[in-house]
Amino acid sequence: MADYADNPGAGGYGDSTNLLKALLEAGVSNACLGPLVDAKSARRLSAHAPGDCVQIDLGGTTDPQFGGGPITVKGELLSVSDGHFIGDGPMIHGLSGHFGITVVLHVQGVDILIVSIARQILDLQQFKAFGINPQGKKVVALKSMQHFRAAFEPIAGQIIVCDSGALCTPRYDRLPYRNVPRPIFPLDVNLTL
Numbered sequence: 761m762a763d764y765a766d767n768p769g770a771g772g773y774g775d776s777t778n779l780l781k782a783l784l785e786a787g788v789s790n791a792c793l794g795p796l797v798d799a800k801s802a803r804r805l806s807a808h809a810p811g812d813c814v815q816i817d818l819g820g821t822t823d824p825q826f827g828g829g830p831i832t833v834k835g836e837l838l839s840v841s842d843g844h845f846i847g848d849g850p851m852i853h854g855l856s857g858h859f860g861i862t863v864v865l866h867v868q869g870v871d872i873l874i875v876s877i878a879r880q881i882l883d884l885q886q887f888k889a890f891g892i893n894p895q896g897k898k899v900v901a902l903k904s905m906q907h908f909r910a911a912f913e914p915i916a917g918q919i920i921v922c923d924s925g926a927l928c929t930p931r932y933d934r935l936p937y938r939n940v941p942r943p944i945f946p947l948d949v950n951l952t953l
Contacts, residue, residue: 762919764905766827766926768797769880772903774925776827777819779901784833784868790802791899792892794873794881795859802876805842805863813837814865818874825936834914837893843875845889850910851882864890873895880904883911 766776774797783791800852808814813836819831829874843859860876871888871892878884881902888895894900895915902908905921905928932947942948 761899761901761907761922763924763926764921765904765923765929766888766930767877767880767909768795768903770928772795772928773822773826774878774903775819775877776903776924777824777831778828778924778926779870779922780819780870781828781831783870783901784831785898787868788899789869790870790897791901792871792873792894792897792903794887794892795879795882795903796872797873797878798874799805799860799875799876802861802874803861803867805837805874806861808837808840808874810837816865818865818872822827823927826929827924833865833867833872835865835872837867838864838871841890843877843887845883847883847885848883849883851907851910857886859886862890864892866917880907881912882907883917884907900941 766772766774768774781791796819800817801816817830817832841862843862847853856933859868862875865872865874873890881904882883884894
């Protein structure tokens with residue numbers, strides 16, 4: 761599942777919680793989601809040891825009107841790292857990158873990759889380097905629009921793109937424009953051209 765509306769590569773905040781909330785409410789298990797950009801939570805969680813059970817308010821702090829506000833989750837901390845990875849897929853093969861302080865929190869069957877630096881998912885190693893094997897997951901939810909396809913299409917049974925209502929939504933009528941002269945296309949679709 762690709763949430764294109766919260767794609768950090770397009771300028772999305774990366775901290776939208778609507779997709780995560782939907783996965784948890786639907787009881788989806790054997791899943792992973794990432795990256796959830798929340799430096800404060802990553803820092804707080806990094807003070808714990810892997811195996812600790814923790815409760816935290818996660819994500820949705822930049823602007824909750826776009827993609828949902830913070831959600832309270834309780835889960836097991838699986839890993840803590842400095843966030844470095846080296847890509848091995850078609851998009852970033854051999855290139856190193858980092859997410860800053862990075863943790864993986866297991867909540868109700870979903871491994872959540874929580875990072876400090878916003879980056880879109882382009883490579884399987886952006887999960888694998890932190891102990892998440894996307895090939896072994898029933899559902900892989902990521903924040904990207906197109907660039908994930910080169911690495912993830914070969915392992916996917918199906919690709920579903922979704923709109924969490926975050927900042928990069930193509931639903932322009934949902935964005936709070938203040939300085940746009942009206943009427944204007946596509947906001948006012950009944951325009952005669």
